Amino acid sequence: MSLLPQEIIRRKRDGGALDSEHIHDFIEGMTSGRVTEGQAASFAMAIFFRGLSVKERVALTRAMMQSGEVLAWDLPGPVLDKHSTGGVGDTISLALAPAVAACGGYVPMISGRGLGHTGGTLDKLDSIPGYVSQPDIETFRRVTREIGCAIIGQTADLAPADKRLYSIRDVTATVESVDLITASILSKKLAAGLQGLVMDVKCGSGAFMDNPADARALAESLVLVANGAGLPTSALLTDMNESLASAAGNAVEIAYIADYLTGRRREPRFHDINVALCAEMLVLGKIVDNLAEARARVEQAISSGKAAEIFARMVVALGGPADLLERPDKYLSKAPVIRAIHAEKAGIVQRVATRDVGIAVVALGGGRTRPQDPVDHAVGLTNLAGIGDAVDHDHPLAIVHAQTEEAAQAAERAVHAAYTIGDSAPHPGHLILERIGVPT
Incomplete structure (x- = not known):
């Protein structure tokens, strides 16, 4: 039976469990405008203090996913992605997506802008002249299909309820809720139509969660909820006690990736994390049977220059210059x-x-x-x-x-x-x- 928004808030405020239909009804109300800003803020605060069970987290994630378009793919390989909880010098996505594509995966990666002290993949891509970081859905589909990967920003069509709830959480001191973080991340990933996801959960002095126990709790929540929602997911807890790359910024990180992919410079710390995450994705996508074989496949994709070739083709397909990797100084401010x-x-x-x-x-x-x-x-x-x-x-x-x-x-x-x-x-x-x- 449908409940008024205030009754759903009251039930969670008092420590009660929410049925799946209550959660879906509330999120639908947020999307349609039937639920007010004040009610959405109260809902977030009730969850912050009372928490959600795994079943409730799955229901919230699914409801937010279904608030907009859910992509479906018909591709000859698995649709895979990676998400990082954020850090400094964490420009892995730009190396990982083409490497996985070079190994037979398809990576439709929807990235965000910088948040707090952490850099955003979208801001880095915007430093490439001509690169269209927020294309329409059809362009996103076409580039993913033809190139093997496309890295773009969230569109208004995918998980719009998440966008609204996040903006409310940002100004109501409820960002840190593991329940809400889990639903926010995974609703977008589920909406992208993925068949496998690897979470890079950062821990240390440059992470949002510097305490290992907190980082582990978030990783476990993400893995449990994603798999509960039907998305095969694993997680790595990785060190963020120093910058992952030796560059931190926007254009300087694009230049760093150009050096990495072309082999002009490959720092072991960055390379090892990239290979480990790529390998997890290949195993989840059943491209290979085990992590050792997956790591060897990724190393070959990078050392042969195939990953660099795919990155360059992606940049061109989304409006950027063809020789960015060879001549980054010509284009980057x-x-x-x-x-x-x-x-x-x-x-x-x-x-x-x-x-x-x-x-x-x-x-x-x-x-x-x-x-x-x-x-x-x-x-x-x-x-x-x-x-x-x-x-x-x-x-x-x-x-x-x-x-x-x-x-x-x-x-x-x-x-x-x-x-x-x-x-x-x-x-x-x-x-x-x-x-x-x-x-x-």
């Missing part, structure tokens, strides 16, 4: 002030307050403090020193890319404060903390 940031004393990097590094990039103009703010694609940090690296007069903490000397000086102060320098090499941490597989 450059900041007028580029200089090294040196440590105040020589030594070895012990720890990095990675969140503060991300905030320094935002302060340079590489991110937003308000949703309507423009992003400066040229600014950022490159050559970021990692934990265990020696720093001295010849080996800086980072290179800053700024619009003014004043902005560069502010970034220098922030980077100095974010780095702890000592005399001895710290004990190396694990890059992949844990794997959470598909429930059996």
Whole structure:
């Protein structure tokens, strides 16, 4: 039996369980406008404090998925995707999608803009001249079918209830709810018509969840709910105690990917995470039988240049330049002030307050403090020193890319404060903390 929105809120507020039909009715009301902003905010707050069971999470995810168009694919290979909970220098999507496509998967990836201290894949793609990051659905379908992957932003047609509820959560201090995070992420992925999903759940000083127990709880929720909703999903808990790539920004991360895909520079930390996530996707998609074989297939796709070729074709298909990978400097905007940031004393990097590094990039103009703010694609940090690296007069903490000397000086102060320098090499941490597989 249908309930009034306020009665659904009351039931959850008082700790009761919501039936699937109650949840679907409330979400339908949000989409149609029958549910008010105040009611939606109260619903989010009730969930924040009272929580949802796995069954309720599945129902909420499905209801949000069904609030808009749900894509269906007829392709000769599995439709796969990856989602990261966000971090600094996390530009894996741009390397992963073409690598998986090179191995026979299809990757229709719907990405977001920067959130807080974390960079957004969509903002990075917008630094490529001509690249249409939010095409119509038919273009999205065509590029995925013809190239093997397409990386775009969320359209108004897919999971519109999520877009409305997220904007409400953002201003009502309910963003951190594991229940709501789970439904938000997975509703968009289910709407994309996926057949397999790998979650990269970040943990550490640059992650939204720096505590391993919290990160594990989110990963377990995502895996349980996704599989409960019919989407085979696994998760990796990965380290975010330092920038994943040595570049953080927008154009500077596109340049980094150009170097990575062409083989001009492949940093082990970034490469190992990329290969691990790709391998999970190939196994989920039943392209190969085991992770060892999957890793070998991905390594070959990258080293042979096939992944680079697919990325270049995707860029062209979505309006960008054909020779971006070979000549990134020709197309990517450059900041007028580029200089090294040196440590105040020589030594070895012990720890990095990675969140503060991300905030320094935002302060340079590489991110937003308000949703309507423009992003400066040229600014950022490159050559970021990692934990265990020696720093001295010849080996800086980072290179800053700024619009003014004043902005560069502010970034220098922030980077100095974010780095702890000592005399001895710290004990190396694990890059992949844990794997959470598909429930059996």
